Amino acid sequence: MNVLNKPFPRTEVAGISLSRMIIGTNWLLGWSHTSPSADKLIANLYDKPEKIVPVLEAYLDFGIDTLMGPISEQPKLQAAIKMAEDKTGKRIIKVDTPLVNVSDSEKDRREAEATIKKSAAAGADFCLIHHASAEQLVNKNLSTITRIDDYTKMIRDAGLIPGLSAHMPELIIYSDLNGYDIETYIQIYNCMGFLMQVEVETVANIIHSAKKPVMTIKSMAAGRCTPYVGLNFTWNTIREKDMVAVGAFNVDEALEDIEISFAAIERRFPNIGKRSSPDNHQAAFGNI
Numbered sequence: 425m426n427v428l429n430k431p432f433p434r435t436e437v438a439g440i441s442l443s444r445m446i447i448g449t450n451w452l453l454g455w456s457h458t459s460p461s462a463d464k465l466i467a468n469l470y471d472k473p474e475k476i477v478p479v480l481e482a483y484l485d486f487g488i489d490t491l492m493g494p495i496s497e498q499p500k501l502q503a504a505i506k507m508a509e510d511k512t513g514k515r516i517i518k519v520d521t522p523l524v525n526v527s528d529s530e531k532d533r534r535e536a537e538a539t540i541k542k543s544a545a546a547g548a549d550f551c552l553i554h555h556a557s558a559e560q561l562v563n564k565n566l567s568t569i570t571r572i573d574d575y576t577k578m579i580r581d582a583g584l585i586p587g588l589s590a591h592m593p594e595l596i597i598y599s600d601l602n603g604y605d606i607e608t609y610i611q612i613y614n615c616m617g618f619l620m621q622v623e624v625e626t627v628a629n630i631i632h633s634a635k636k637p638v639m640t641i642k643s644m645a646a647g648r649c650t651p652y653v654g655l656n657f658t659w660n661t662i663r664e665k666d667m668v669a670v671g672a673f674n675v676d677e678a679l680e681d682i683e684i685s686f687a688a689i690e691r692r693f694p695n696i697g698k699r700s701s702p703d704n705h706q707a708a709f710g711n712i
Contacts, residue, residue, distance in 0.1 A: 429485060429486065430486065430686075431486060431487035432444060432445050432486045432487050432488050432682070432685075432686070433664075433689060434487070435637055435664070435665045435666070435667060436637075436665070437550075437585070437607055437608045437636070437637050438585045438607040438608070440517065440549065440585070442489075442490045442517055442667065443487055443488045443489050443490045443517075443667075444666075444667050444668065445483075445488045445490075445667070445668055445669075445670055445682065445685055446488075446490045446491065446492050446519065446639060446667050446668065446669040446670070447480065447483050447488060447490065447491040447492065447516075447669075447670070447671070448492060448493070448641070448669040448670055448671025448672075449491065449492065449493030449494075449498075449501060449671060450493075450646075450671050451466055451671040451672060451673045452466070452470050452476050452479065452501070452504075452671070453466070453467075453470070453493065453494075453498060453500075453501065454466045454467035454470075456646065456647070457619075457642075457646035457647075458646060458647060466673070470500075472500070473500050473501070473503035473504035473507060474504070474507060476500070476501070476504035476508075477504055477507045477508045477511065478675050479672060479674060479675055479678055480504060480505065480508035480516070481508055481511065481512060481675075482672075482675045482678040482679055482682075483678055483682070484508065484512050484514050484516070486682055488682070489514060489515065489516055489517055490516070490517040490519065490667070491505065491516050491517070491518055491519065492519040492521065492610070492639065492641075492669050493519075493520075493521060494520065494521050494522060494523070494554070495518050495519075495520040495521075495543070495546050495547075495548055496520050496522050496539075496542045496543040496545070496546040496548060497522060497523070502546055502547075505518070505547075517549050517550075518546070518547055518548045518549050518550070519548070519549070519550040519552060519587075519639070520543045520546065520548035520550065520551050520552070520584075521552050521553075521554050521589050521610070522539050522540070522542070522543050522551065522553070522554060523539070523554045523556060523557055524536045524539050524540065524553050524554065524557040524575060525539065525557075526553075526557050526558075526560050526561055526571070526575070528571065533574070536575060536578065537578050540575070540578045540579055540582050540584070541582050543582065543584060544582040544583055544584055548584055549584065549585060550584060550585045550586075550587055550607075550608065551579045551582070551584040551585070551586060551587070552586075552587035552588055552589050552608070552609075552610055553575060553586075553587075553588055553589060554589050555588075555589040555590060555591040555592065555595075555610070558572070558588050558589060558590070558595060559591070559592045559595070562592060562594055562595065562598065564594065567594075567597075567598050567601060567602075568598055568602060569588075569595065569598050569599060569602070569604065572588075572599075572604050572606075573604060573605065576604060576605040576606065577605075580605065585607050585608075586605055586606055586607060587606055587607055587608040587609060587610070587639075588606050588609050588610070589609075589610040590609045590610060590611050591610075591611075591612050591619065591621070592621060593611070593621060593622055593626070593627055593630050595609065596609050596611060596630055596631075596634050596638070597630065600633075600634060600635045600636075606636060607636055608636050608637050608638070608639060609634060609636060609637075609638050609639065610638075610639045610640075610641055610669075611627065611630070611631060611638050611639070611640055611641070612627075612640075612641055612642045613627055613628070613631060613638075613640040613641070613642070613643070613658060613662070614642050614643050614644065614645045614649070614654055614657070614658065615645070615649060615653060615654060615657035615658075616645040616648055616649055618642055618645035618646060618648055619642060619645075619646075628661055631662060631663070631666060632662075632663060637663075637665045637666055637667065638662070638663075638666045638667070639666070639667045639668075639669060640658055640662060640666060640667065640668050640669065641669045643655055643657070643658040643668050643669070643670065644670075651677075651680060651681050651684050652684055652694065655668070655670070655681065655684045655685050655688055656684070656688045659685060659688035659689055660688060668685070670682075670685065680694075680696055683695055683696055684696065698710065
């Protein structure tokens, strides 16, 4: 594979320039969405922060400098980011997705504020409340996200940019409807409908109608479709201002995904090698 070393396209969120491809972290932290054995494989391979660094460098070589994950809850990831930044001289823009206690008592609110301050201490630029927390606040009857303004204010007060992880599509709709202080969204979006709560076409419409840029995730349905299929679908059905989080298990996967993504955006066939087989010399493989 011959990948041209050129900068990846960028977009802007709240006045900050972000790479349109976002470095995903599930396949570095041990969340395969496949099986416990796959989780264990990831955890064993990336048991030390220095092992993560080459993968981050592969993205940074193409100006892909935006990373998403539970950064403030993962010291190993924080250490890997620092190592990669020091080694390359390039800063990584950090999109943190912390779990926040959204129960409504004075003690719970202090805990939420401490969590958000921890995000700032970890060097995050964006704080997108994890969907498992944000979805507890959704009131479908009133089309609101109860008390979300309390948490976005905490995020602003901590010097961070607020957003929402919206596995539940209503989060985007209600946020836009009520004008909440939200600058960007995370939304599951893939050609297989994996983990999506409504049809692919419906989520596509929600993304295209969103008032703020959307960070799409699970483009390859956690390995259930190939990168060529998944990435071509996502890049060609979102807006130019939207983003795609792409995780990789190693450097080679990262480079393939980057080239496939370039090709999808440029409307060409990717320059990647053919898959191996016990007999590669078959016309069906494009070889004679």
